[in-house]
Amino acid sequence: MAYRVLADHARTLTIALSDGGNPDNLGRGCVLRRILRRAVRYATEKLNAKPGFFAGLVHTVVKTLGDIFPEVKKDPQSIIDTINEEEEQFLKTLNRGRNLLNRTIDKLGDSTVLPGDIAWRLYDTYGFPVDLTQLMAEERNLKVDLVTYEEAKKQAQLISQGRGAGIEDTINLDVHAITELQNQGIPPTNDAFKYNYDAASGLNAEYAFTPCQGTVIGLRYNKEFVNEVISGQECAVLLDNTCFYAEQGGQIYDEGFLVKVGDEGVEFSVKNVQVRGGYVIHIGRIEGVLRKGDKVDLHLDTSRRRLIMNNHTGTHVLNYALRKVVGNEAEQKGSLVAPDRLRFDFSNKGAMSIAQVKDTEMHSKELISRNGKVFAKESALGVAKSVNGLRAVFDETYPDPVRVVSIGIPVEELEADPFSPSGMNTSVEFCGGTHLHYAGHIGDFVIASEEAIAKGIRRIVALTGPEATKALKRTEVLENWLNNIKTSVDNDKNCENSKKHVREIVDLTEEISRATIPYWKKDELRNVLKNLKKSLDDKERAAKAAIATQVVEDAKALVQANANVSILVHEFKANSNTKALDSALKQVKALSPTTSAMFVSFDPQAYKYFVWPLCLKRLLIRD
Structure with missing residues (x-):
């Protein structure tokens, strides 16, 4: 089954992402993210595949479906990059979320129902879509309480939309809270550990971040300091020492998690870090019970910090x-x-x-x-x-x-x-x-x-x-696309496919406008396309003028060869050049006033790109 899941999900994601979709938390993007995470879980847990294995299937999809869906051939590397990024983010929390689920199930005893609030926290904190949680629960003969899941989801949405008690309102340190800490003699947080990392001088050197441990000196929940916080609560943790960077000076906050020393079942997910009056507050959600005075190990999201x-x-x-x-x-x-x-x-x-x-x-x-x-x-x-x-x-x-x-x-x-x-x-x-x-x-x-x-x-x-590397790779793809168009235009000496070239130029111009590439390179590519379009127009005008001249000469020869004919019907190779046919009719009028004529031309490009052949004829009649 796992092989079928990966094959089906690889096809779905490759086509959807090449068509402009993107994994997200809302709408259509949410569906793609759920599909992707389900596939990643099957790859890692069922097949023991290494990170990046699932994205590697994109090449196979492009090879098998590229002729049917040419869009997937445009930029497969960007699809691979998107899948790898999503996989990396999900794998960071997969083991932690799975451990939470297993601990919860172990505590249920004989119950066959997984509480809905746990299922929601698995999604909200660890990125587990509810259908993935249902799948994992079914493997343990459990069902998810979807009623309480929806209730927890609605409550979280109310809070995020400002119709409930927002987290900043309930845990932020105001002047009174800071004064309370100072009156208790609690010193400001020592955050010098945020600079404790090292790396060699080589261009590809890895950064080593020094482990950090802190003691809980304060817990903030529901607008007051408390002695303990319990599972599911959104709260703030104050530590005597921290390696997390609090948002300031234009630099965004760090993310990560805290684990209670001696009890890995107690975990605090850090989603925001702020500093008030010298006190660094770690904002997030707790699983388990955390008390004032507990020691915690700090786990910084080092890959995010590195970026x-x-x-x-x-x-x-x-x-x-x-x-x-x-x-x-x-x-x-x-x-x-x-x-x-x-x-x-x-x-x-x-x-x-x-x-x-x-x-x-x-x-x-x-x-x-x-x-x-x-x-x-x-x-x-x-x-x-x-x-x-x-x-x-x-x-x-x-x-x-x-x-x-x-x-x-x-x-x-x-x-x-x-x-x-x-x-x-x-x-x-x-x-x-x-x-x-x-x-x-x-x-x-x-x-x-x-x-x-x-x-x-x-x-x-x-x-x-x-x-930046992705932007440069995208630039290379667009340049190759442009070079193919230029080659095609140069080889089209008689402008037989001018409509096709114009459409390709318009499509590429729109793609460049949407792309994230070097600013100056975007302008350069647009100018090349603009000049290419002008060159194509000039070439097309010259070709039409040549056709018109040839049609007039052919019309003269035709009238002279049929001087005594009262009705003249003829097809010219004018590619629907109505002006050329009009000039040809004028030659008939000048050389043989008594002759009635009907001239026809056929547009091979129109025949190729439109449906009704009758619309492809250009008829000019003189009577």
């Missing part, structure tokens, strides 16, 4: 490159550092030209290629501000000492000679975020867009690492 670090160091590189291209007037006005992209807002009088965007990308890649070491140091604010070339949002208030991050040059060296021009040739910034150890670890770098968000404020969205 965030990629984009944060990439943001500094971009800031440096903008100064090179636009000048010092390009001051930072905001930023977002997420796992899948970076966003950088800056001041500029007008839009950047395509050439400037390309130069900015090239300067960024040049700095990355140097593979300079990334240095970070706490420095005196006054000394740090005097460093030549230092970039910062100077409207903001920075602490003293302030953390300085530089690429390629030790901060101590910059402090020793702050007026040296060396700081102008690299990236030097105030920053408390997490970064790579070497700039070369960023990998590929792509500027995906440049646009206005306010008067005098521009926004660049850029990609690094795997996302």
Whole structure:
């Protein structure tokens, strides 16, 4: 059965994704995600397949169905990438969710019904669709209580839509809560462990994150501090130590989970991390019972953090490159550092030209290629501000000492000679975020867009690492598509397939507009298509003029050869060129006024692409 499931799901997903679908939490995308996760579970649990096995079936689907569904041949690699990404996310939680299900079943005793709230939490926390939970429950001779499942789902939807008690309203630390912690003598969270990771200088070096353990110093639930939280509750956990990064300075929060030391059945899924008054609050949902004073092991989602670090160091590189291209007037006005992209807002009088965007990308890649070491140091604010070339949002208030991050040059060296021009040739910034150890670890770098968000404020969205690599692969696919069209147009000397070429050009132009590829490359491809369309139009006009000339000459010869004929019927090879036929009729009128004529032409392209042959005739009659 597992083989059939994988074969059927591989066909379904390949065709759906090639047709523009995408796995999501809502609507049609939710169906695709459920299909994909069911297939992944069968591959890993039933067939003991390694990660990536299911995506490998895409090539087989393309080979067997490509002639029937040509869409799947366009970009199979993007389908493979999407499936692999979804599989990676699901496998992170598959074992944890399965363990929760097994523990719950063990506690049910003789009951044959799995509580619906457990089924909902399996979906909401671990990504298990209810049909997958039903399948796993049936394997243990259980049924899911779908009534309570729907109730739990509706309650969660009410909360997310603001019609219930929102999690931020019930667990956030307001000024009174912070004062309460301070009055109890509880010190702020020590989050220095977020910087505890290492990597070699090699371009493909793996990052090793140091394990971290903390003690629960506070639990926040329902607008108050409590001594314990129990399964299913959305709450906040405060720890004395943490390696999780709280959202600040443009960098998004970390995700992961906490496990109680000595009891793996108690797990807290971290979905958000914020800092208030120096206290780091981990926001999420608890399974089991967690009490104040318990020790927990912190499990950071390291692959997600690695992507965030990629984009944060990439943001500094971009800031440096903008100064090179636009000048010092390009001051930072905001930023977002997420796992899948970076966003950088800056001041500029007008839009950047395509050439400037390309130069900015090239300067960024040049700095990355140097593979300079990334240095970070706490420095005196006054000394740090005097460093030549230092970039910062100077409207903001920075602490003293302030953390300085530089690429390629030790901060101590910059402090020793702050007026040296060396700081102008690299990236030097105030920053408390997490970064790579070497700039070369960023990998590929792509500027995906440049646009206005306010008067005098521009926004660049850029990609690094795997996302940039995908954009470059997509660019290669589009370029190959363009080259095929160019070859086809060049070989069509007589414009016999001009309608087909025009349709292909329009389709590719639309595909390029939707694609996430380098911004300057998108403009370049559009211009090539625009020029190709113009060239095709010019060639078609020239071909029509040649046909018209030939038809007129043929008409003269025809009339002269049939001077005494009263009715003249003839088919010209004019490809439905009505102007050519009209000119031919004028020759009849001029050379033989008493002759009635009917001239016909046939359009082979219309015959190929339309249904009714009668619509393909172009008749011009003179009587």
